[in-house]
Amino acid sequence: MTKQAVIFGTGSLAEVIDFYLAHDSPYRVAAFTATGDFVGQPQFLGRPLVAFEEVETRFPPDTYEMFVAVGYRHLNRLREQYCSAARTKGYKLLTYLSSKATHWGDTMLGDNVFIFEDNTIQPFVKIGNGAILWSGNHIGHHSSIGPSCFISSHVVVSGHCTVGDRCFIGVNATITDSVVVGNDNIIGPGALIQKSTSDGEVHVAERAKKLPKDSSKFLR
Ligand SMILES: CC(C)(COP(=O)(O)OP(=O)(O)OC[C@H]1O[C@@H](n2cnc3c(N)ncnc32)[C@H](O)[C@@H]1OP(=O)(O)O)[C@@H](O)C(=O)NCCC(=O)NCCS
Incomplete structure (x- = not known):
C-alpha cells in the first residue's frame, strides 16, 4: 500500500532521499518543507514546498509521515533538532x-x-x-x-x-x-x-603523501 510522506529539506540529500523512496519503498513524497530562507520557491522537484511552521495545516500528520533530510552540519545536531520538532508536531518519522x-x-x-x-x-x-x-x-x-x-x-x-x-x-x-x-x-x-574514545574527540588518519615527481614519470 502506498504511503504518503513529506521530506524536510531542499538540498541534494532531500533529492537523493526522494529518489530512493520513489524507487524502493512504499512511500511517495507529496511535498517538501523547510524553514526560513530555504522556502524561497513555491515548489521543489515539481512538488509543493511549504514552510515548516505551517506544514501540518496542508499536510497533516494523520495522513503524512515525514523524513528529515538534513545532513551532518553542526555535527548532526540540526537533523536531531528538526526530528524533535517534527515529532512535537505529531509526525511519525519514517x-x-x-x-x-x-x-x-x-x-x-x-x-x-x-x-x-x-x-x-x-x-x-x-x-x-x-x-x-x-x-x-x-x-x-x-x-x-x-x-x-x-x-x-x-x-x-x-x-x-x-x-x-x-x-x-x-x-x-x-x-x-x-x-x-x-x-x-x-x-x-x-x-x-x-x-x-571519549565524548567530543576528533580522530584523523594521515593523508596520502604527494611524491615529488609528476605522473608522467610513472607506469612507463
Ligand atoms: C575532519 C573533517 C570532518 C573536518 O572538516 P571541516 O571542518 O570541513 O574542515 P576541513 O576539511 O577544511 O579541515 C580543516 C583542517 O583540519 C585539519 N585536518 C583535517 N583532516 C586532516 C587530516 N587527515 N590530517 C591532518 N589534518 C587534518 C587540517 O588542519 C585542515 O586544514 P587544511 O585542509 O588547510 O590542512 C574533514 O576534513 C573530513 O575528513 N571530512 C570527512 C570526509 C568524508 O569522509 N566524507 C564523506 C561524506 S559522505
Whole structure:
C-alpha cells in the first residue's frame, strides 16, 4: 500500500532521499518543507514546498509521515533538532532500509533512519533514531549506532562496538571490535580506531603523501 510522506529539506540529500523512496519503498513524497530562507520557491522537484511552521495545516500528520533530510552540519545536531520538532508536531518519522542491504530482519531501527544499499548489518544490531548509513558499510554483530550518527561509506564497525550519539564517521574508517566511541566524535576518513574514545574527540588518519615527481614519470 502506498504511503504518503513529506521530506524536510531542499538540498541534494532531500533529492537523493526522494529518489530512493520513489524507487524502493512504499512511500511517495507529496511535498517538501523547510524553514526560513530555504522556502524561497513555491515548489521543489515539481512538488509543493511549504514552510515548516505551517506544514501540518496542508499536510497533516494523520495522513503524512515525514523524513528529515538534513545532513551532518553542526555535527548532526540540526537533523536531531528538526526530528524533535517534527515529532512535537505529531509526525511519525519514517525509516528506510534498502532492499539492497544485507540484514537478518532483526535489526532494531529507530525513527528517521536511512540505510542505503550494500550495508551489511549482522545480527543483534541496534541503530538509533535519526541515524544515516550511507552505502556499503559493515556493522558487526551486537553493535549499536547511536542516535543521529552519520556513517559515510565503506566504514567497518566491528562486533560489540558502541558508537555514541551524533558521531560523524568518514569514508573507509575502521572501528575494531568492542570499542566504545564517545558522543559527538568525528572519525575522519580512513581512520583506524582500536581504543575507546571519549565524548567530543576528533580522530584523523594521515593523508596520502604527494611524491615529488609528476605522473608522467610513472607506469612507463
Ligand atoms: C575532519 C573533517 C570532518 C573536518 O572538516 P571541516 O571542518 O570541513 O574542515 P576541513 O576539511 O577544511 O579541515 C580543516 C583542517 O583540519 C585539519 N585536518 C583535517 N583532516 C586532516 C587530516 N587527515 N590530517 C591532518 N589534518 C587534518 C587540517 O588542519 C585542515 O586544514 P587544511 O585542509 O588547510 O590542512 C574533514 O576534513 C573530513 O575528513 N571530512 C570527512 C570526509 C568524508 O569522509 N566524507 C564523506 C561524506 S559522505
